[in-house]
Amino acid sequence: MNDIAISVENLAKQYKIGLANNRHDTLRDYVAGGLKALLRRKSVGSGTRVNRSAPSETFWALQDLTFKIKKGETVGFVGRNGAGKSTLLKILSRITEPTSGAAKIHGRVASLLEVGTGFHGELSGRENIYLNGAILGMQKREIERKFDEIVSFAEVEKFIDTPVKRYSSGMYLRLAFAVAAHLEPEILIVDEVLAVGDASFQKKCLNKMHTVGKEGRTVLFVSHNLSAVTSLCQRAIWLNQGQVITDGPSQQTVSEYLNSGLLMMGQQEWPDVAVAPGNDIVRVRSVRLRTEDGRTTDVVDIREPIAFEIEFDVLKPGHVLVPSIGLEKDDGFCVFVSHDRDSEWRRCARPAGYFTSTVHIPGNFLSEGRFVIGAGIITELPFKVHFDVNPAVAFQVIDSFDGDAARGDLVGQMPGVVRPLLKWSNRFMPGQLQSTVH
């Protein structure tokens, strides 16, 4: 028993969808929210998003979760957005209460669900170290003892008495992380802190977490950065729809997760034409991302070509309609926009009926990471947008480490939004060294 750090038994958490998704800040909003709910399309369930109007209902963010974590274990949690990872961390950090079940925690917990919680822009770096330290649960004496260490870790010595609102975002993050990094909890709970900051900041975070793990502390770690999960954690738990799908060695869990096709949002359907995006000329039926062999997916191997498909109904004949997509990185950076130039309907008015357009994206083109496709149908002359669904699908491109992708044998960060497999040519001339110029 005494080697258990966390034991979770039948833990469940229920949310009211109306409560979780819109905030009824005022009574007027409440009324307006009710009207909006009639018009709004709502997300339900897994990889498929079925859009239809539905009354406010409850959903289980976590269901009947049971697992144990031993002292000194580093455990990663993976799963798509809304799988319940953050809810679980929030319950274990005592921020929100479970609906049923129980969790027992043995040891001092520090949770880092965000970097720099409680930082106040008007206060100086020095003042924020004390404030943030207290918020994270450090004693004043402890902060005093570690103060110099924190400052030098953050590399902000010169600006320590400057209000942090004048810090660059990099300095701000470093300082915030430095405070958190000097907590000495027995159990550390970390959610997606790696999602912010530049590469060197992320590296610093990862190194620190490596050290924390090696010191024999228990670490719970949520990240969409799957390579970080496999390199940091011995064990990983894959959650989907609030339930444990796989719990095992991190390599195994992550690869099962990757092969599941549940990672993001591979398709959306609008069974009810009345609420489907569009106008009286054209309305969308469904959008999906699929592999060349026709399987709907939201996880793509970097080498694999993919196809994005849009199904729509033309309700009123006689219009020139151009399907188009915009592909963005998950931070909103637009990678490209593409309009249908190939169909027989180019510059031709379409009759009423049901159409499918597919755009093919080659393999070895996008870099790894999360991408979003927004899809729409436009008329170019005169310009008119009939509908624009963004995000239509969201997917993750996974770089294989097999050595035959553009990455080669490199391990670690590789920048860029595209990662094409370019042709390199080489010549070798033995013995012809360039002579030194004197």
Place this chain on the structure above:
Amino acid sequence: MAKIQSSSLNIFPEPTVLIQPRKHLFDLDLAGIWVYRELLYFLVWRDLKVRYKQTLIGAGWVVIQPLMTMAIFTVIFGNFAQIPSDGLPYPIFSYAALLPWNLFSSSLSRGGESVVGNANLVTKIYFPRLILPLSGVLSPMADFAIAFVILIGMMIWFGITPTVGILMLPIFVLLAICTALAVGLWLAALNVRYRDVRYTIPFLIQIWMFASPVAYPVSMVPEKWRWLYSLNPMAGVIEGFRWALLGNQSPDFSVIAISATMVMALLAAGIVYFKQMERTFADEV
């Protein structure tokens, strides 16, 4: 929400925390506030640090605000409206009331805003949520202390010696703080769900001020309504202040005792209500 149980054996020096749905209405875990007292201190400290940052005269505002209000009251109520002031100079008559009133009103509004105003903490970090209204209610104490020094200066200027009642002053301050906390707890919890509360607080404070003897003496209130009037705890506090410092007629302590009892009941109910509501703060705020 969760209880800290210190384990009895020293094999596990660390505390064990049991997380489960709160089962009992009166499971208040007030000891947790003691464990987190340093955070309470830092939140009050932050409030004080930040309040007058990037202002020209900084903490000067602490002095200017009550003095300006006093000047306005003296001109409007004392001179134009000729409101009696129990034989005292009107400036000190009103200032002695503004002192506890400002403490109460800023405690109340800060307390009521405390949870929503710290939403970023509530959704990311665990600590006993009661710390938030507590820190909101306590931080105006610093302003009060400074404004009090001004009052002493004014008493010397007007040649007024306080009565032995001054020993009762901490009790009146405590009553003002408890009243602000009792009402503030309800408002803070309601504010999380209904932001209407945010817009109600200023009105509430305004109405409450006119229902308290800040600008006028209690003697102006018709005799037959006076018992009802005196149930307002702030009426007792303000009267108490004037009695203790300026040697006014002593307030009716039995009525103050009744209103103090009501405040304590409201406070106790407020704590229970707040604890009940705090379970969903992180999800709703």
